[in-house]
Amino acid sequence: MIGVVGGGIAGLAAAYRMQGRGYDVQVFEAADQLGGLAATYETAGDDIEKFYHHLSKSEETIVELAEELGLGDRIEWRIGTNGYYVDGVVHPLDTPWEILAYPHMSIYDKFRLGMLTQGIDVRGLVPDFDAYDDLAEYEHVTVREFVEEHTTASVYENFVDPLLDGKYGHRKDDISAAWFLGRVRFRGERDLLRGEILGYFDGGFGVLLDALVDAVGRENITTDAPVTDLTVAEGRVQSLTVEHDGEEASHDVDAAVVATMPNVLESLTGYACDIDFQGAVCGLVAMDESLLDTYWLNVAHDAPFGALIEHTNFVERERYGGNHLLYVAAYVQDQTAELWQMDDGGVRETWLAEIESMFPEFDRSTVSEFRIARNPRAAPIYERGYLDLVVPYHLDREVGEGVYYAGMASAAQYPERSLNGGVVAGYEVADRIDASLDE
């Protein structure tokens, strides 16, 4: 039997592919719900992710998976409009004329930034197209060094720095230009006249998770079942110890896939990964009235959140019983952060007060529900030299033959973590197991 630790998208994708190849697979999930970071809440209509999610046009493996599961026609490509809140004003940034009208950058700065987002280096006499394709080249350069050198100092100060600050706070000067470039490419596809093209499932990402669970078979998945030990003897994996229903049981395995954050890998195997993680605090606010005109609003000032994301400006509110749904998104760099320390009541009050000060017309009596999700390891801190820290897919030399890793610290989740990356990591591991057990 092949044991999978973790029932997030990576563990489920690994299980799905191995089962398709004829292996007997069992998935053990510690929580009572599957899906990990993509787990959902119920609403008056469709379920919705606890943490905002969408697909980028560049992501192919997850689309292929959806097609294989008969869900190809459930992926909807929509326009995700963007705005930037600066000095009390919302600046929409979707169409060329909106970008031209943005007052906090000169035309020349916009041209330089525009060229960079198109992957064109205009520093020489002849423009270099596809200049930034090899991300590894920028692994050891900071975002500031890169942006200042490849555009202008004011592009960094007036545009990039506030975004970086909102996401990485005091760690912003550690972040690599490779992450920045990957992100530009990752979110790069636009409809020239309308804005960014993003994907979402009709019914939410829970539809994909449910189909994966059905394909793997409920009988092969156990929830409320944390794996507490992984035994390696004579250089290879032997068994997993699983807690379930107040009892501990040992399961013999031919291979084990750890599809969790790397701290769990360390506790199970002793393999230590040096990647730092940031936490996320994410509110989902149900309102009777809309707050924003955009889907995604980055906030360029010292607010207790980095972005406001009005989901129902992306997917119609009729799908959620008519409510307007707004995510309030904040990242914390460590658990000493003030926001992380607050209880949910404190977070709610702090955020509502900030929204009131940003949008004087906002009336908190229109809020009918306010749910808060937290995760201490929501994303890696993509610092310089990150690629040296990723965990290999097969830990044969580091831990023992038959021990595999498909979690967020794997190479598939670079330069940005995503559901697509989780599917790729699951597949990478399944292919390696297949090749090794086939020998």
Ligand SMILES: Cc1cc2nc3c(=O)[nH]c(=O)nc-3n(C[C@H](O)[C@H](O)[C@H](O)COP(=O)(O)OP(=O)(O)OC[C@H]3O[C@@H](n4cnc5c(N)ncnc54)[C@H](O)[C@@H]3O)c2cc1C
């Ligand atoms: C705020 C936020 C926004 C995001 N936005 C997007 C987006 O727009 N688009 C996108 O594609 N991605 C997005 N992501 C990223 C995406 O959610 C993740 O990349 C993906 O869900 C990771 O899947 P995973 O299976 O690797 O890990 P996880 O989802 O973390 O799953 C790991 C699972 O392992 C379980 N586990 C842990 N310990 C044990 C144990 N000892 N035994 C058994 N089980 C255990 C956990 O409970 C969990 O269910 C976002 C994430 C966050 C937090």
